[in-house]
Amino acid sequence: MSSRxxxxxTATATALAALLAVAGCSSKAEDDKGDKKSAGxxxxxxxxxxxxxxxxxxxxxxxxxxxxxxSVTQAQQLYVKQTNADGGICGRKLKLTVRDxxxxxxxxxxxxxxxxPDVLGFAQFIGSPFVAAVKQRVDADKALVLPxxxxxxxxxxxxxxxxxxxxxxxxxxxxxxxxxxKGLKKGDKLGHxxxxxxxxxxxxxxxxxxxxxxxxxxxxxxxxxxxxxxTAQVAALKKAGVKGVVISAGPRQAASLxxxxxxxxxxxxxxGNNSAFAPQLLGTQAGPALAKNYYVASPTLxxxxxxxxxxxLVTDYKAAYPKDALDNGVSAGWTxxxxxxxxxxxxxxxxxxxxxxxxxxxxxxxxxxxxLGVDQNFTDxxxxxxxxxxxxxxxxxxxxxxxxxxxxxxxxxxxxxTPGA
Numbered sequence: 001m002s003s004r005x006x007x008x009x010t011a012t013a014t015a016l017a018a019l020l021a022v023a024g025c026s027s028k029a030e031d032d033k034g035d036k037k038s039a040g041x042x043x044x045x046x047x048x049x050x051x052x053x054x055x056x057x058x059x060x061x062x063x064x065x066x067x068x069x070x071s072v073t074q075a076q077q078l079y080v081k082q083t084n085a086d087g088g089i090c091g092r093k094l095k096l097t098v099r100d101x102x103x104x105x106x107x108x109x110x111x112x113x114x115x116x117p118d119v120l121g122f123a124q125f126i127g128s129p130f131v132a133a134v135k136q137r138v139d140a141d142k143a144l145v146l147p148x149x150x151x152x153x154x155x156x157x158x159x160x161x162x163x164x165x166x167x168x169x170x171x172x173x174x175x176x177x178x179x180x181x182k183g184l185k186k187g188d189k190l191g192h193x194x195x196x197x198x199x200x201x202x203x204x205x206x207x208x209x210x211x212x213x214x215x216x217x218x219x220x221x222x223x224x225x226x227x228x229x230x231t232a233q234v235a236a237l238k239k240a241g242v243k244g245v246v247i248s249a250g251p252r253q254a255a256s257l258x259x260x261x262x263x264x265x266x267x268x269x270x271x272g273n274n275s276a277f278a279p280q281l282l283g284t285q286a287g288p289a290l291a292k293n294y295y296v297a298s299p300t301l302x303x304x305x306x307x308x309x310x311x312x313l314v315t316d317y318k319a320a321y322p323k324d325a326l327d328n329g330v331s332a333g334w335t336x337x338x339x340x341x342x343x344x345x346x347x348x349x350x351x352x353x354x355x356x357x358x359x360x361x362x363x364x365x366x367x368x369x370x371x372l373g374v375d376q377n378f379t380d381x382x383x384x385x386x387x388x389x390x391x392x393x394x395x396x397x398x399x400x401x402x403x404x405x406x407x408x409x410x411x412x413x414x415x416x417x418t419p420g421a
Contacts, residue, residue, distance in 0.1 A: 042090065045354035046143070047120030053088075053344065053353070054095045056119035058111045059148075060126045063103030064225050064250040067278040069126055071329025072148055072336075073098060075313075076123055078320050079337035089341060090348035096123065101130070103225065109133055116141055120355060121159075123340045124148055124333065128167075128198035135160055142355040144343070144362065146336045150274070150299070150384070151198040152205070152420035158359055158381045163336055164299025164374065165410075166384045166419045167199060167273055171206025171246055173389035174271045174297040176411035179214060182269040184244040186215035191242035191268075193221040193233050193257060195249050202420075203248035203273055213413055223249060230257040238266045245270040251278040258294050259286035271295040271391075279327045279401025282394055290394045295405055297389045301373035303331045304399030309371025314399055326400045328392075335370045339378075342368060373408045387414050 047054045057076065060069035080094045088094060097115055101108040108130035115122075116137075121144035125131050128151035131138075138145055138159050145160045152166040165173065178184040192207045194200030204220065211218045219240045221233040230253060237245060238261075245261075245268060247254050254276040261270065270293055277296045281287065303310060303326050310331065317330055339362075346361035347353050368376045376385040391406035 040091075041351055042348065043352045043354050043357060045120075047118060047355075048092070048353045051092055052095050053090070053092045054097060054119050055340065056112075056115040056122040056143075057096050057098040058101055058108060058115070058122060058125045058130075059098060060103045061100040063101075064252070065103060065126055065275060067251065067280060067327065068148070068275060068329040068332075069100070070324070071327050072124055072126070072333030074321055074324065075317065075330045075333030076337040078317060079334055079341065081320070082316070083341060089344045090353060094341075101127070103127060105130055105133065112137070116143055119143065120353070121145060121340070121358060122147075123337050128154065128202070131160060132198050142359065144340070144355065144359055146340055148275075148332060148336070149199070151202040152384075153198050153202060155384065155420050156382050158363070159355075161362065161378055161381065162384045163332075163339060163376060164274075164384060164386050165389055165414070167203040167248065168206035168209070169384065169387050169410075169414050169417065169419055170273055170297045170299070170389050171203045171248070172210050172414045172417060173409075173411050174246060174273070174295070174391070175207065175210040175214070175216075175244075176413055177295065177297075177391045177406055178244045178269055178271060181406070182244060184216070184269075188243040189217045189219050189241055191219045191221065191237040191240070191245040193223060193230065193237075193245065193247045193249060193253070195225055195253075196222050197225075199273075199275075200248040203246070207246055209417060210413060223253065225250065228252050228256060229260075231260050233257065234260045234264060234266060238264065242268060244268050247272045247276050249276055251276060251281055254294070255281045255284060255286040255290065258289045259284075262286075262289035262293065267293065269293055269295065271297060274298045274328070274332075277328075277392075277394065277402070279325060279394070279396075282396040282401050287396065291396065294394055296392045296394075296402065298328060298392050298402075299374060299386065299389065300328075300331055300335060300370065301390055301404065301408065302392055302398075302400050302402040303328055304402065305372060305404070307371050307373070328400060328402060330400075331372055335372060338370060339365070339368060339376065384419060386410075389414075
């Protein structure tokens with residue numbers, strides 16, 4: 001055998017060995033994902049041991065939604081702590097494995113890739129575009145995801161389940177509020193400032209639907225998540241003569257939009273989707289303008305609501321995190337964790353804590369009362385768990401910085417609309 005032939009044979013053998021090693025690892029990974037039976041005849045699988053249930057959290061602690069991500073995550077950690085203190089679920093302690101993706105798409109997808117092999121499912125995943133990017137993988141992995149994301153593009157999967165109304169529905173309810181209570185009428189122009197991508201573009205569908213149904217004209221202003229100064233957008237909307245504005249972006253963009261509009265004496269009502277506000281904004285220069293002219297559509301009552309669940313959550317959260325402000329991320333995080341917990345409890349009763357078993361359990365939940373004003377129905381993967389929205393208004397004098405401007409409900413337009421259609 002020549003030297004060149006020997007080298008080629010050696011290289012081929014090395015490559016084959018590497019492939020076999022990878023195949024071996026893959027086989028082992030598949031074996032690890034196999035269902036097992038634990039004591040008591042309960043089937044278990046990925047993320048479930050004899051004494052623990054591990055859930056993943058893919059959050060944003062350092063990006064556009066850093067304030068929201070921190071509140072959602074801490075509320076879920078509080079739920080886990082309290083649940084474990086009460087004995088856990090199905091004789092097991094709950095565990096959260098948290099990763100901060102900083103609202104970076106590469107980090108978000110990498111975080112999913114890292115955590116998926118070791119967790120039963122995900123109690124949190126912030127960012128509609130990022131959840132959409134891994135949706136096919138989620139369907140193949142069968143790991144239940146309860147995202148902090150409300151794009152209608154996420155509907156249809158039995159494993160990615162939107163909690164509350166989707167952005168298009170929420171926007172329909174928001175515009176209905178502007179028309180019934182804030183003077184917007186047929187023939188008017190409506191401004192819509194929105195993030196490019198799944199979130200903003202799904203919300204825009206709601207505006208377009210309402211425009212066609214109600215005789216409005218939508219004036220669009222598309223922005224990037226990195227755009228923080230809304231001066232140009234306000235100038236364009238003012239020039240166009242809009243009589244109301246919807247903003248589907250983050251808290252920073254909302255504060256800039258409202259503040260710039262007030263400074264330029266552009267006095268029109270502005271309403272945001274649920275993730276377009278943080279109470280910390282009330283302490284900024286934009287605070288007075290937000291309190292005067294800004295509203296937010298939300299899937300649930302605010303954290304300061306007068307319900308037993310909300311009151312207890314406020315007390316417990318303050319005790320656990322005395323230095324941190326209360327906001328609706330607390331109620332959103334708690335809601336998602338408690339829904340995942342309810343699915344786990346039902347799966348336990350059915351003696352099936354596999355990924356498929358937990359998903360089947362979620363499909364039986366048809367009127368779950370979170371204690372925050374809106375019942376959730378998860379029986380249809382093609383639909384969000386609710387079509388209702390609560391309209392909120394910033395107020396620095398109330399717990400959580402938001403008070404109710406209109407009680408939970410779905411507009412007639414929302415009831416007749418099919419999300420994502």
